Amino acid sequence: xxxxxxxxxxxxxxxxxxxxxxxxxxxxxxxxxxxxxxxxxxxxxxxxxxxxxxxxxxxxxxxxxxxxxxxxxxxxxxxxxxxxxxxxxxxxxxxxxxxxxxxxxxxxxxxxxxxxxxxxxxxxxxxxxxxxxxxxxxxxxxxxxxxxxxxxxxxxxxxxxxxxxxxxxxxxxxxxxxxxxxxxxxxxxxxxxxxxxxxxxxxxxxxxxxxxxxxxxxxxxxxxxxxxxxxxxxxxxxxxxxxxxxxxxxxxxxxxxxxxxxxxxxxxxxxxxxxxxxxxxxxxxxxxxxxxxxxxxxxxxxxxxxxxxxxxxxxxxxxxxxxxxxxxxxxxxxxxxxxxxxxxxxxxxxxxxxxxxxxxxxxxxxxxxxxxxxxxxxxxxxxxxxxxxxxxxxxxxxxxxxxxxxxxxxxxxxxxxxxxxxxxxxxxxxxxxxxxxxxxxxxxxxxxxxxxxxxxxxxxxxxxxxxxxxxxxxxxxxxxxxxxxxxxxxxxxxxxxxxxxxxxxxxxxxxxxxxxxxxxxxxxxxxxxxxxxxxxxxxxxxxxxxxxxxxxxxxxxxxxxxxxxxxxxxxxxxxxxxxxxxxxxxxxxxxxxxxxxxxxxxxxxxxxxxxxxxxxxxxxxxxxxxxxxxxxxxxxxxxxxxxxxxxxxxxxxxxxxxxxxxxxxxxxxxxxxxxxxxxxxxxxxxxxxxxxxxxxxxxxxxxxxxxxxxxxxxxxxxxxxxxxxxxxxxxxxxxxxxxxxxxxxxxxxxxxxxxxxxxxxxxxxxxxxxxxxxxxxxxxxxxxxxxxxxxxxxxxxxxxxxxxxxxxxxxxxxxxxxxxxxxxxxxxxxxxxxxxxxxxxxxxxxxxxxxxxxxxxxxxxxxxxxxxxxxxxxxxxxxxxxxxxxxxxxxxxxxxxxxxxxxxxxxxxxxxx
Numbered sequence: 051x052x053x054x055x056x057x058x059x060x061x062x063x064x065x066x067x068x069x070x071x072x073x074x075x076x077x078x079x080x081x082x083x084x085x086x087x088x089x090x091x092x093x094x095x096x097x098x099x100x101x102x103x104x105x106x107x108x109x110x111x112x113x114x115x116x117x118x119x120x121x122x123x124x125x126x127x128x129x130x131x132x133x134x135x136x137x138x139x140x141x142x143x144x145x146x147x148x149x150x151x152x153x154x155x156x157x158x159x160x161x162x163x164x165x166x167x168x169x170x171x172x173x174x175x176x177x178x179x180x181x182x183x184x185x186x187x188x189x190x191x192x193x194x195x196x197x198x199x200x201x202x203x204x205x206x207x208x209x210x211x212x213x214x215x216x217x218x219x220x221x222x223x224x225x226x227x228x229x230x231x232x233x234x235x236x237x238x239x240x241x242x243x244x245x246x247x248x249x250x251x252x253x254x255x256x257x258x259x260x261x262x263x264x265x266x267x268x269x270x271x272x273x274x275x276x277x278x279x280x281x282x283x284x285x286x287x288x289x290x291x292x293x294x295x296x297x298x299x300x301x302x303x304x305x306x307x308x309x310x311x312x313x314x315x316x317x318x319x320x321x322x323x324x325x326x327x328x329x330x331x332x333x334x335x336x337x338x339x340x341x342x343x344x345x346x347x348x349x350x351x352x353x354x355x356x357x358x359x360x361x362x363x364x365x366x367x368x369x370x371x372x373x374x375x376x377x378x379x380x381x382x383x384x385x386x387x388x389x390x391x392x393x394x395x396x397x398x399x400x401x402x403x404x405x406x407x408x409x410x411x412x413x414x415x416x417x418x419x420x421x422x423x424x425x426x427x428x429x430x431x432x433x434x435x436x437x438x439x440x441x442x443x444x445x446x447x448x449x450x451x452x453x454x455x456x457x458x459x460x461x462x463x464x465x466x467x468x469x470x471x472x473x474x475x476x477x478x479x480x481x482x483x484x485x486x487x488x489x490x491x492x493x494x495x496x497x498x499x500x501x502x503x504x505x506x507x508x509x510x511x512x513x514x515x516x517x518x519x520x521x522x523x524x525x526x527x528x529x530x531x532x533x534x535x536x537x538x539x540x541x542x543x544x545x546x547x548x549x550x551x552x553x554x555x556x557x558x559x560x561x562x563x564x565x566x567x568x569x570x571x572x573x574x575x576x577x578x579x580x581x582x583x584x585x586x587x588x589x590x591x592x593x594x595x596x597x598x599x600x601x602x603x604x605x606x607x608x609x610x611x612x613x614x615x616x617x618x619x620x621x622x623x624x625x626x627x628x629x630x631x632x633x634x635x636x637x638x639x640x641x642x643x644x645x646x647x648x649x650x651x652x653x654x655x656x657x658x659x660x661x662x663x664x665x666x667x668x669x670x671x672x673x674x675x676x677x678x679x680x681x682x683x684x685x686x687x688x689x690x691x692x693x694x695x696x697x698x699x700x701x702x703x704x705x706x707x708x709x710x711x712x713x714x715x716x717x718x719x720x721x722x723x724x725x726x727x728x729x730x731x732x733x734x735x736x737x738x739x740x741x742x743x744x745x746x747x748x749x750x751x752x753x754x755x756x757x758x759x760x761x762x763x764x765x766x767x768x769x770x771x772x773x774x775x776x777x778x779x780x781x782x783x784x785x786x787x788x789x790x791x792x793x794x795x796x797x798x799x800x801x802x803x804x805x806x807x808x809x810x811x812x813x814x815x816x817x818x819x820x821x822x823x824x825x826x827x828x829x830x831x832x833x834x835x836x837x838x839x840x841x842x843x844x845x846x847x848x849x850x851x852x853x854x855x856x857x858x859x860x861x862x863x864x865x866x867x868x869x870x871x872x873x874x875x876x877x878x879x880x881x882x883x884x885x886x887x888x889x890x891x892x893x894x895x896x897x898x899x900x901x902x903x904x905x906x907x908x909x910x911x912x913x914x915x916x917x918x919x920x921x922x923x924x925x926x927x928x929x930x931x932x933x934x935x936x937x938x939x940x941x942x943x944x945x946x947x948x949x950x951x952x953x954x955x956x957x958x959x960x961x962x963x
Contacts, residue, residue: 144183151165166196169203205245213255253267263294272309279313300342394419414451421455461491483519498523565590585617668693726761775799779792790821884921888921890902891928894906
């Protein structure tokens with residue numbers, strides 16, 4: 051018999067030489083071709099060739115190659131739909147089967163395999179069934195191997211509905227009985243197709259038919275579960291296996307442990323190995339110790355993952371006893387596990403004791419761990435050794451090294467590695483993201499644009515992560531405007547993180563309105579809010595003391611189905627506490643408890659302060675802390691001690707002080723409380739006790755002592771206590787360098803006692819030593835203004851006569867601080883601005899420098915600051931004094947006449963004052 055193929059027509063030359071046109075029984079249009087490989091296969095089939103059967107994988111590959119080359123022309127398709135081909139395609143599977151079998155010379159059981167093979171190959175289940183039935187009608191003997199083609203096709207197509215009928219047909223039409231080996235082969239086919247539902251069907255069928263599964267059956271099932279990752283079914287089947295007479299062999303345990311390692315079933319893997327390790331080590335297969343080595347490597351990794359590294363060393367000893375040589379994976383798992391747990395010294399020891407040549411992965415792992423441990427010199431030595439051994443770097447190694455250098459702030463090395471990486475091919479987008487972060491970290495943002503151009507030239511599209519790194523970098527550099535330009539012009543759709551970066555930047559830059567506008571834009575674009583969005587916004591509002599806005603954001607957050615966590619509640623309570631919104635703080639505290647959120651110790655400490663401010667009994671709060679098993683810390687003790695002092699329960703405070711652990715803060719608090727309660731002798735005695743016990747003192751300690759002496763001097767023995775205050779100040783200068791608050795307190799003590807000369811000397815000393823307020827810039831302004839009030843406003847008559855240089859120095863610094871803020875209402879309050887300018891104007895009035903008074907007044911108007919009554923009084927008084935001096939000495943004021951031109955005087959009526 052000979053088969054010739056021309057297009058879709060197949061001519062079979064039979065026994066008698068008669069030729070008939072047949073269509074290929076492949077029903078799919080995409081599977082028609084005139085390839086020579088297919089011709090050869092068909093000729094071999096119908097000539098009854100008995101070549102050895104190829105495996106399914108080989109046939110699948112050839113089939114794929116064959117159809118990949120198929121390219122039907124329009125004419126070819128037209129011919130398919132016309133003439134005899136269309137008529138043949140309309141035949142039933144039974145008719146097609148009959149035609150095929152009729153044209154096979156010497157049809158017998160052996161020659162039947164080839165048409166079945168081809169029908170299986172073409173996934174033609176109806177034809178397979180028709181061939182089987184037609185053969186049975188011809189009373190040609192059928193065997194299990196014939197039905198195997200039918201079953202394999204059904205398994206591949208997941209036609210579970212036909213399994214039962216096929217197996218019943220096989221039992222009724224075959225002469226050889228079905229055995230365990232045949233079912234094992236079918237189960238193996240199911241596992242290779244990852245069709246565990248079919249595998250379980252055959253497993254259950256064989257048990258129903260009285261065929262007991264053997265160890266190979268169970269192992270095959272375990273192999274399938276290893277691929278699909280079903281831990282529950284694998285465990286259940288293993289327990290069933292143990293109840294039978296089938297003892298797990300080496301392959302069983304190895305398969306299960308491999309599955310555990312692959313799918314991270316670490317707990318079960320350790321249980322299996324601890325129980326069946328003897329089975330693993332005692333049996334060997336044809337491949338020697340390689341499967342055992344692989345299992346041991348997997349166990350080393352899983353021991354580290356489960357924090358059971360103590361079991362690694364005994365396992366390594368056992369491997370040595372069994373003469374199992376370590377390979378690169380063994381050392382890799384050991385070094386990687388130790389490095390991930392910051393045990394770099396032990397990893398370094400294993401690295402030095404390696405009996406084989408290290409791989410690039412091992413080098414890379416150790417270098418990254420050393421960089422993380424800040425052992426940069428040793429890390430760079432290993433990097434050089436890596437290069438000397440001429441072990442190639444792959445892209446993953448470069449990525450990990452650059453990332454490690456970035457985290458260790460070794461930016462120069464990261465840039466060098468990046469340049470080397472670029473010379474070896476295209477770089478991944480993730481590496482570019484890290485390099486963008488590095489460029490911004492070293493203040494080389496100008497390198498970002500060239501990097502983006504390189505990415506574009508190499509066909510690497512920036513991801514949203516790339517854009518986010520750029521936004522974050524510009525925002526950290528303070529270039530919010532450029533970041534906003536990138537954000538508004540970016541072609542990639544921004545995600546939640548992009549919005550979070552810009553919202554945070556606008557809040558920090560003092561532009562809450564733009565931040566809120568971005569949140570509204572997120573709602574408009576339906577970009578989901580996350581907890582970070584609200585955390586950023588609420589924390590920014592809290593720092594800006596915009597408590598109402600923060601509460602509105604909390605309500606918005608709840609409306610979106612998100613609830614504040616303990617940290618957010620804690621920040622809200624703290625903001626309420628600082629803003630003296632006691633009732634609101636209590637409301638938030640009760641709300642978080644109603645939601646089942648257990649307050650932290652920090653939150654309880656905040657609430658203790660609130661309870662004291664409200665004058666409430668703190669006993670219920672302490673019971674709540676005890677109920678939640680929250681231990682008090684030193685902060686708790688100091689808050690309670692301070693609260694008792696503030697509410698006037700000084701006796702209770704003294705008793706409580708004797709019961710708690712003591713530190714410098716507790717001493718400072720009780721000393722301050724005793725001074726305020728006019729118990730001066732007890733306060734001084736407490737200080738002496740502190741010195742004897744060696745409890746360190748601070749600037750706050752001396753400030754309390756100096757101010758305490760001042761308060762004591764108001765009652766009696768003024769000169770004695772003033773002298774004592776001076777002694778404490780001198781002691782402070784010996785032990786610590788006095789700060790701005792110490793100097794200001796001492797000036798206040800001297801001024802109040804009428805010792806103006808001493809106050810001025812202290813002021814001159816402060817200026818000479820360059821002492822300035824060390825708070826935020828706004829607090830510095832307020833501190834300086836308070837100092838002016840001491841010097842100028844309360845004692846202006848005396849100080850005006852002295853013309854101290856200290857005023858000019860402080861006035862210059864005060865105005866400089868205001869100019870740094872640019873009179874921006876979002877950065878410094880209007881009240882602080884007016885206090886500052888009024889103090890400066892008053893200072894220049896006392897010095898008869900009317901041109902400076904007028905300059906500051908005009909500065910207020912130009913910056914849209916409405917003068918208050920005090921401002922106009924200072925300005926008017928300066929103008930009146932200027933007129934008097936002009937009448938008395940017109941020559942001395944000629945240079946200032948222009949400054950106080952009557953046409954340029956601003957009327958108070960203009961400002962509604």
